[in-house]
Amino acid sequence: MSIRGGFLIIGCAALALAGCQDVNRRESRASIGRSAERNVTAPVDIRRQRTRDAMRGLRYDSGRVVIVEDEVADVSGRGDAKLAWATYESGLDLLGRNARTRALAQFTQAVIRDPSQAEFYLGLGESLLGKRKLNEAEAAFRTGLDLDGDNVELRVRLADALQRRGALREAVDELNEVLEQEPDNGFAHVRAAVLHYYLAETDLAWQHLSVAEDLGEPYPAQLPGLMRGDINSATARSAGSGVQVGPQVRVDVGAGIEACNETSCAGIDANPQEVVASWNDWRDSGSSEVVRMGVAVSHDAGETWTDFLVRAPAGHQTGVEGDPMTCFDQRTGTLWVGAISFGTGGGVFVARKEAGEASFEPSVMAHESAWADKGWMAAGIDPEDSGATRVYVALNDGVVRSTDMGATWAGPVNLGYGLGFLPRVGPAGELYVAYWDNSYGIKLRRSFNGGLSFTTHTIAVRMDTWDAQNGSRFAGNFRVPPLAAMAVDPNDGTLYAVYFDTTSTSGDNYNVDLYFTRSDDQGTSWSTPVILNDDTYPPGDQFFPWLEVDQHGRLHLVFHDSRYTIQDDDTTHGRFDAMYSLSTDGGASWSEYRLTPQSFDSYYDGLDRPGSQFLGDYNGLGFGGNFAYPCYISTQNGDADIFVNRVIVPPVGDLNCDGYTNFDDINGFVLALVGEAEYEAIYPDCAWLNADCDENDAVNFDDIDGFVSILAGQAES
Numbered sequence: 001m002s003i004r005g006g007f008l009i010i011g012c013a014a015l016a017l018a019g020c021q022d023v024n025r026r027e028s029r030a031s032i033g034r035s036a037e038r039n040v041t042a043p044v045d046i047r048r049q050r051t052r053d054a055m056r057g058l059r060y061d062s063g064r065v066v067i068v069e070d071e072v073a074d075v076s077g078r079g080d081a082k083l084a085w086a087t088y089e090s091g092l093d094l095l096g097r098n099a100r101t102r103a104l105a106q107f108t109q110a111v112i113r114d115p116s117q118a119e120f121y122l123g124l125g126e127s128l129l130g131k132r133k134l135n136e137a138e139a140a141f142r143t144g145l146d147l148d149g150d151n152v153e154l155r156v157r158l159a160d161a162l163q164r165r166g167a168l169r170e171a172v173d174e175l176n177e178v179l180e181q182e183p184d185n186g187f188a189h190v191r192a193a194v195l196h197y198y199l200a201e202t203d204l205a206w207q208h209l210s211v212a213e214d215l216g217e218p219y220p221a222q223l224p225g226l227m228r229g230d231i232n233s234a235t236a237r238s239a240g241s242g243v244q245v246g247p248q249v250r251v252d253v254g255a256g257i258e259a260c261n262e263t264s265c266a267g268i269d270a271n272p273q274e275v276v277a278s279w280n281d282w283r284d285s286g287s288s289e290v291v292r293m294g295v296a297v298s299h300d301a302g303e304t305w306t307d308f309l310v311r312a313p314a315g316h317q318t319g320v321e322g323d324p325m326t327c328f329d330q331r332t333g334t335l336w337v338g339a340i341s342f343g344t345g346g347g348v349f350v351a352r353k354e355a356g357e358a359s360f361e362p363s364v365m366a367h368e369s370a371w372a373d374k375g376w377m378a379a380g381i382d383p384e385d386s387g388a389t390r391v392y393v394a395l396n397d398g399v400v401r402s403t404d405m406g407a408t409w410a411g412p413v414n415l416g417y418g419l420g421f422l423p424r425v426g427p428a429g430e431l432y433v434a435y436w437d438n439s440y441g442i443k444l445r446r447s448f449n450g451g452l453s454f455t456t457h458t459i460a461v462r463m464d465t466w467d468a469q470n471g472s473r474f475a476g477n478f479r480v481p482p483l484a485a486m487a488v489d490p491n492d493g494t495l496y497a498v499y500f501d502t503t504s505t506s507g508d509n510y511n512v513d514l515y516f517t518r519s520d521d522q523g524t525s526w527s528t529p530v531i532l533n534d535d536t537y538p539p540g541d542q543f544f545p546w547l548e549v550d551q552h553g554r555l556h557l558v559f560h561d562s563r564y565t566i567q568d569d570d571t572t573h574g575r576f577d578a579m580y581s582l583s584t585d586g587g588a589s590w591s592e593y594r595l596t597p598q599s600f601d602s603y604y605d606g607l608d609r610p611g612s613q614f615l616g617d618y619n620g621l622g623f624g625g626n627f628a629y630p631c632y633i634s635t636q637n638g639d640a641d642i643f644v645n646r647v648i649v650p651p652v653g654d655l656n657c658d659g660y661t662n663f664d665d666i667n668g669f670v671l672a673l674v675g676e677a678e679y680e681a682i683y684p685d686c687a688w689l690n691a692d693c694d695e696n697d698a699v700n701f702d703d704i705d706g707f708v709s710i711l712a713g714q715a716e717s
Helices: 025-029 031-038 042-055 081-096 100-113 118-130 134-147 152-164 168-181 186-198 202-215 223-228 663-674 676-682 701-716
Strands: 235-237 244-250 260-267 275-281 292-298 306-310 321-329 334-341 347-353 364-368 376-382 385-395 398-402 410-413 419-425 431-436 441-447 455-461 485-488 495-506 509-519 542-549 555-561 575-583 589-594 620-624 627-634 641-648
Touching: 042 100, 081 100, 081 118, 100 118, 118 134, 118 152, 134 152, 152 168, 152 186, 168 186, 186 202, 186 223, 186 495, 202 223, 260 321, 260 334, 260 627, 260 641, 275 334, 275 620, 275 627, 275 641, 292 334, 292 641, 321 385, 321 620, 334 376, 334 385, 347 385, 364 385, 364 398, 385 419, 385 431, 419 485, 431 485, 431 495, 455 495, 455 509, 495 542, 495 555, 509 542, 542 620, 542 627, 555 620, 555 627, 575 627, 575 641, 663 676, 663 701
Parallel strands: 235 589, 260 620, 292 321, 321 376, 376 419, 485 542
Antiparallel strands: 244 641, 260 275, 275 292, 275 321, 292 306, 321 334, 334 347, 347 364, 376 385, 385 398, 398 410, 419 431, 431 441, 441 455, 485 495, 495 509, 542 555, 555 575, 575 589, 620 627, 627 641
């Protein structure tokens, strides 16, 4: 085990499917009384029990690792140093394959067999971080340092654990200890620079950053600009460009008052009024049927929805089927949904829907595994056959692929450790997978041979990091895993990524922003990240971004935002809004739109789980033609529901803002020729410049030929 380029190469995190609370007006509906009947704790029981089993035999509550003798009588090989080291090496191998819980069990066994080896506590602490056991990880690192106070890697990881829980000064102290031993430790200098910046000790931050630069250590590229006080942000643009943001429409229409979360959404260009959404759905009430994948289809541009449940195939169904995903194939109009059936006999299941159909075909198993976790899907050109489509699912176990439209699957090909593996397909069949490395990296895995092999690249170096289960940087009491969103321009292959990071701190409050970066060389290098959101002082927090690029190269983004409520991070009732943002110039400028009618309260998540809240970890967004469908969770009705707003981005010549240029726009075009005032009197919410068909920023008789050509093209099609 070692640190390379500032990132520990073992350790990973898994998302628990739920762990939420609701003490709200639903009590009056006697939902608390029904919670036992619905067995609402089942989604977390599987993972929690596995973690408890993996930790059995050790205690951490004293701040150090202690062997519990009453629990280790059945552990063979105690005192066998050779067996203990073999067990430790097995743990390293499992972490490298992203098998987090099994790795934790091996490190636990290694420590029980030989508690005198400091290295074992490094692996143990790293696997505990991956299982969201922050206090336990800190205890493991400290126990290792008690045995070997000169172990630099243990001290670096202890500093990381301290930063995760917000003990910035203590983290700096540990890094100073590292630098006393290794003055040329570039990673420690970078971390120290960031922490001193957060602590408003700019001179010290510059000193450490200068040394890190001299050592060639990668660092957050936006940090120098932030320390200089540069704006370091994308240009905000007014929201008056003719974009039409429709009202909220609830998607999970059949779920009633039961909770829903973790959204995904997909559309197609061939029929832009057809869109599919999916989510975790708690509507079933059987003793073992707890979570299902809810799916809804709209054929009228999101105005009405038909929803239903999609299950794993018989023989692979479990009590917990969630972590929904969707994808699309623009050339055939095919749409897919998928989810994970958690537990023995489960794995990833996928269902296909042909264009125009109201329902999905029976689901198939894409990957059988009792340990599958958090997958996402993508489809695109097969690099070996430009006339065919290849479908991918990326998850903790690796990438699985299909060359027959999802009927059969091969793989997985391992991606190493990390969380939130998001696949995207480029215009020539390039496969990209973005993910959080569970440390300070937003990483990219790239394949040019259809997912058979990958190279690794860095999208961005994070300034801050926190545990996947931790929401300490935000108001409310829900987890906020720091996952990244990525999309590919289908025309020129430009890659875009958005992630969220801490820009600054003030006392115990963190200012978290969305950061935007792009790559013009297939992910080999990336631009300096800039702040994407445009909120004012006091700043709000932005998180849960989802990014898409349409066929015109326009960027669509949905995210959650706290800018409309002044609140401290330690408040229980965190208030948030869903936002939509659009860029038509490759991310240089953005227009923002508020989607929710008022801020909603994270406290009312609709789940009867005292002690925590759950907003679902991510959002989704579908698009087709000139329509976009931001899909998100809101608790505005007293429980967690799924909503979509239809967004119309008018193309040139669309003078009535319905998303199409056709004969219905003739009257609007004539009015635009008369004058801007005359046009806006009839179409106050549309853009007069949509009549600029020759794109010279003016509307006059020179635009007539262009407008007629557009109409002629529409008539021919």
